[in-house]
Amino acid sequence: xxxxxxxxxxxxxxxxxxxxxxxxxxxxxxxxxxxxxxxxxxxxxxxxxxxxxxxxxxxxxxxxxxxxxxxxxxxxxxxxxxxxxxxxxxxxxxxxxxxxxxxxxxxxxxxxxxxxxxxxxxxxxxxxxxxxxxxxxxxxxxxxxxxxxxxxxxxxxxxxxxxxxxxxxxxxxxxxxxxxxxxxxxxxxxxxxxxxxxxxxxxxxxxxxxxxxxxxxxxxxxxxxxxxxxxxxxxxxxxxxxxxxxxxxxxxxxxxxxxxxxxxxxxxxxxxxxxxxxxxxxxxxxxxxxxxxxxxxxxxxxxxxxxxxxxxxxxxxxxxxxxxxxxxxxxxxxxxxxxxxxxxxxxxxxxxxxxxxxxxxxxxxxxxxxxxxxxxxxxxxxxxxxxxxxxxxxxxxxxxxxxxxxxxxxxxxxxxxxxxxxxxxxxxxxxxxxxxxx
Amino acid sequence: xxxxxxxxxxxxxxxxxxxxxxxxxxxxxxxxxxxxxxxxxxxxxxxxxxxxxxxxxxxxxxxxxxxxxxxxxxxxxxxxxxxxxxxxxxxxxxxxxxxxxxxxxxxxxxxxxxxxxxxxxxxxxxxxxxxxxxxxxxxxxxxxxxxxxxxxxxxxxxxxxxxxxxxxxxxxxxxxxxxxxxxxxxxxxxxxxxxxxxxxxxxxxxxxxxxxxxxxxxxxxxxxxxxxxxxxxxxxxxxxxxxxxxxxxxxxxxxxxxxxxxxxxxxxxxxxxxxxxxxxxxxxxxxxxxxxxxxxxxxxxxxxxxxxxxxxxxxxxxxxxxxxxxxxxxxxxxxxxxxxxxxxxxxxxxxxxxxxxxxxxxxxxxxxxxxxxxxxxxxxxxxxxxxxxxxxxxxxxxxxxxxxxxxxxxxxxxxxxxxxxxxxxxxxxxxxxxxxxx
Numbered sequence: 057x058x059x060x061x062x063x064x065x066x067x068x069x070x071x072x073x074x075x076x077x078x079x080x081x082x083x084x085x086x087x088x089x090x091x092x093x094x095x096x097x098x099x100x101x102x103x104x105x106x107x108x109x110x111x112x113x114x115x116x117x118x119x120x121x122x123x124x125x126x127x128x129x130x131x132x133x134x135x136x137x138x139x140x141x142x143x144x145x146x147x148x149x150x151x152x153x154x155x156x157x158x159x160x161x162x163x164x165x166x167x168x169x170x171x172x173x174x175x176x177x178x179x180x181x182x183x184x185x186x187x188x189x190x191x192x193x194x195x196x197x198x199x200x201x202x203x204x205x206x207x208x209x210x211x212x213x214x215x216x217x218x219x220x221x222x223x224x225x226x227x228x229x230x231x232x233x234x235x236x237x238x239x240x241x242x243x244x245x246x247x248x249x250x251x252x253x254x255x256x257x258x259x260x261x262x263x264x265x266x267x268x269x270x271x272x273x274x275x276x277x278x279x280x281x282x283x284x285x286x287x288x289x290x291x292x293x294x295x296x297x298x299x300x301x302x303x304x305x306x307x308x309x310x311x312x313x314x315x316x317x318x319x320x321x322x323x324x325x326x327x328x329x330x331x332x333x334x335x336x337x338x339x340x341x342x343x344x345x346x347x348x349x350x351x352x353x354x355x356x357x358x359x360x361x362x363x364x365x366x367x368x369x370x371x372x373x374x375x376x377x378x379x380x381x382x383x384x385x386x387x388x389x390x391x392x393x394x395x396x397x398x399x400x401x402x403x404x405x406x407x408x409x410x411x412x413x414x415x416x417x418x419x420x421x422x423x424x425x426x427x428x429x430x431x432x433x434x435x436x437x438x439x440x441x442x443x444x445x446x447x448x449x450x451x452x453x454x455x456x457x458x459x460x461x462x463x464x465x466x467x468x469x470x471x472x473x474x475x476x477x478x479x480x481x482x483x484x485x486x487x488x489x490x491x492x493x494x
Numbered sequence: 495x496x497x498x499x500x501x502x503x504x505x506x507x508x509x510x511x512x513x514x515x516x517x518x519x520x521x522x523x524x525x526x527x528x529x530x531x532x533x534x535x536x537x538x539x540x541x542x543x544x545x546x547x548x549x550x551x552x553x554x555x556x557x558x559x560x561x562x563x564x565x566x567x568x569x570x571x572x573x574x575x576x577x578x579x580x581x582x583x584x585x586x587x588x589x590x591x592x593x594x595x596x597x598x599x600x601x602x603x604x605x606x607x608x609x610x611x612x613x614x615x616x617x618x619x620x621x622x623x624x625x626x627x628x629x630x631x632x633x634x635x636x637x638x639x640x641x642x643x644x645x646x647x648x649x650x651x652x653x654x655x656x657x658x659x660x661x662x663x664x665x666x667x668x669x670x671x672x673x674x675x676x677x678x679x680x681x682x683x684x685x686x687x688x689x690x691x692x693x694x695x696x697x698x699x700x701x702x703x704x705x706x707x708x709x710x711x712x713x714x715x716x717x718x719x720x721x722x723x724x725x726x727x728x729x730x731x732x733x734x735x736x737x738x739x740x741x742x743x744x745x746x747x748x749x750x751x752x753x754x755x756x757x758x759x760x761x762x763x764x765x766x767x768x769x770x771x772x773x774x775x776x777x778x779x780x781x782x783x784x785x786x787x788x789x790x791x792x793x794x795x796x797x798x799x800x801x802x803x804x805x806x807x808x809x810x811x812x813x814x815x816x817x818x819x820x821x822x823x824x825x826x827x828x829x830x831x832x833x834x835x836x837x838x839x840x841x842x843x844x845x846x847x848x849x850x851x852x853x854x855x856x857x858x859x860x861x862x863x864x865x866x867x868x869x870x871x872x873x874x875x876x877x878x879x880x881x882x883x884x885x886x887x888x889x890x891x892x893x894x895x896x897x898x899x900x901x902x903x904x905x906x907x908x909x910x911x912x913x914x915x916x917x918x919x920x921x922x923x924x925x926x927x928x929x930x931x932x
Contacts (some may be wrong), residue, residue, distance in 0.1 A: 185577070217615070
């Protein structure tokens with residue numbers, strides 16, 4: 057064998073051997089498969105890029121001089137490799153039952169956990185649906201008002217699985233609010249399902265609107281996924297009674313970390329591959345799936361603070377209270393090579409809600425007037441209401457890779473804050489930090 | 495309300511009311527949802543056609559004068575509506591457990607059938623995977639040698655579900671072969687899983703190679719699906735011990751019949767919508783899913799006799815024993831408006847296997863020499879080896895809609911034959927006709 061072949065086959069071979077050797081420890085297998093999935097994603101993207109571009113799956117990189125054409129929808133490759141890794145992994149946590157061959161419901165000591173199995177299938181079904189809908193959106197450019205509902209369809213089997221495997225919709229009432237309710241628990245019923253559906257809709261779209269700069273979609277997703285994995289590991293030690301839920305979460309999130317790293321290597325500045333809606337939707341659905349199946353959706357939302365901020369901050373534009381230009385991405389100054397914030401126009405006499413928002417956001421440092429009438433000093437334009445424009449306004453113009461890094465740092469800082477809230481401050485609002493249901 | 499609105503909303507409203515009224519009879523709900531799914535497919539296709547064409551999802555109809563451009567990959571619409579109908583249907587067979595709320599494994603009298611639930615999820619996961627891979631193939635034009643393996647990926651969760659819900663790989667040995675084996679049953683083990691994977695690969699690709707004429711893909715699929723449904727109903731009466739398996743099969747196949755009729759209304763001659771690989775793969779996976787989940791894959795194969803014939807008949811061309819032109823579809827004679835068989839070229843001195851095949855096929859009427867050397871009378875060309883070319887050779891040139899009808903009639907005749915074999919002749923090879931496992 058030539059040394060080139062050895063170098064090409066060596067790492068996957070070693071990983072495969074480690075994975076196979078760990079067959080009786082699902083976590084070892086999951087780690088091995090995740091590393092393999094990352095490696096294959098990294099190797100597959102350059103191979104398929106030409107095919108994607110040839111079939112029109114390509115977009116212009118607007119923040120580069122000459123706007124080069126970059127293969128688009130590469131989330132489809134990351135997603136397919138993730139799904140294959142998961143399909144291969146499905147049997148692993150159930151190996152001991154396979155050896156005993158007792159699959160019947162209720163006979164023998166070692167009853168096959170069909171409910172756990174259904175959870176994994178339900179999660180994968182939601183992910184597979186979102187992968188298809190994301191790719192269909194990339195190809196067909198589905199309208200906004202239609203596509204924000206797609207995750208609702210994809211999350212239906214997940215809610216059903218939640219219903220038959222947990223079923224509980226009781227939520228622990230925070231201590232300060234308890235005088236308002238009868239007792240510690242409040243039964244949310246159908247509203248809890250509405251909350252979970254809303255989580256799926258929010259998290260799939262949230263990554264998609266904090267986007268547009270090389271590496272930023274995969275970068276933020278990587279930090280969220282790592283935070284979820286860290287929380288799972290922490291819970292495995294602190295809260296053994298919930299070990300199974302957090303193991304399931306790890307099994308879903310580790311291969312995602314793998315394929316995201318493999319993809320990010322091509323997507324980081326200067327990008328040679330774009331994620332497409334396919335990746336953003338898929339990443340968002342991963343977070344919804346682990347939150348719902350692991351029964352810790354509140355914690356997942358805590359890890360998405362920058363996305364929540366970005367969404368709330370964007371609302372005045374998304375709901376057209378103030379002007380919303382077609383693109384709100386930062387713009388490149390070809391002379392300096394730095395990104396600058398972009399602006400929306402303020403009409404001569406803005407509506408009352410628009411005036412209020414501009415005044416409040418200006419006072420809190422969330423908005424900078426970028427253009428004024430030279431005579432009257434009346435505001436004519438202000439920065440677009442996105443986290444990235446805000447970072448450029450507060451820190452000043454910077455290179456594209458630094459802006460992506462800034463978003464990743466903000467995301468990581470928010471995760472650190474989330475851990476403090478989750479394990480520190482929680483004592484003030486709940487009796488114990490361990491039971492983080494819902 | 496205007497009478498137009500009434501006409502538009504009336505049928506879905508009535509269907510919805512019937513469906514809701516039948517909530518305690520899953521079969522009634524399934525029938526209602528299937529009719530609704532068909533209606534929505536019928537109404538959705540003209541609405542989305544423009545979007546598909548605008549984004550390059552279109553193909554030329556080569557068998558029409560002027561080769562008009564027709565929206566392609568419409569199987570994606572049929573598939574998505576099927577999946578939504580199934581997602582809505584998932585809870586229905588489990589309604590009585592929801593009312594009792596006993597989801598725990600093994601407590602109480604009414605234990606939630608997590609294994610049944612996992613079957614439905616596994617089937618849908620295989621279908622959703624195939625829908626994505628089919629659409630990706632339409633968009634990216636994946637190479638043949640790669641794409642014939644895609645169904646293997648998609649069927650992995652299905653085999654896993656089979657393993658944990660049936661697990662049995664014992665096959666009843668036909669009476670004439672019993673002297674060769676020890677006893678009535680033979681344990682196939684891993685080979686049985688290989689057989690099921692092969693079934694998935696075969697059935698997904700089988701529809702795709704009996705294709706190319708308006709209405710022929712959906713027409714043959716409709717006959718197969720109706721045959722499976724008829725067999726299910728027959729078994730419900732004859733074999734109550736297997737009722738659950740055949741009900742599951744009906745739940746999967748009825749909405750498929752619905753969306754196929756809705757699609758066929760636009761796909762029949764002259765077509766205003768093309769199925770794409772998306773539809774062909776999806777249809778094939780439906781048959782594999784019901785065969786595997788219902789544990790009657792041999793019966794499903796019986797209903798696919800024309801596809802098996804077409805595949806075996808095509809093999810000499812597919813494996814390049816004889817020449818295989820890029821397109822093997824019949825061709826249109828613009829003067830007569832009739833379709834004629836197309837031919838492959840025979841070299842001056844064909845290889846021994848090629849000579850053998852040409853001689854055997856000629857002798858059995860499966861091949862007609864379409865061109866001979868005027869002097870030596872040596873064969874120069876013969877009809878392409880597809881069922882449709884064979885029909886044109888045997889019956890003579892005909893209109894496109896008549897050729898599609900001929901294929902549908904052949905399919906229906908084979909289904910009739912399959913029922914005779916399955917319920918009549920089976921007595922000669924097995925002890926009973928009822929247990930049709932595997």
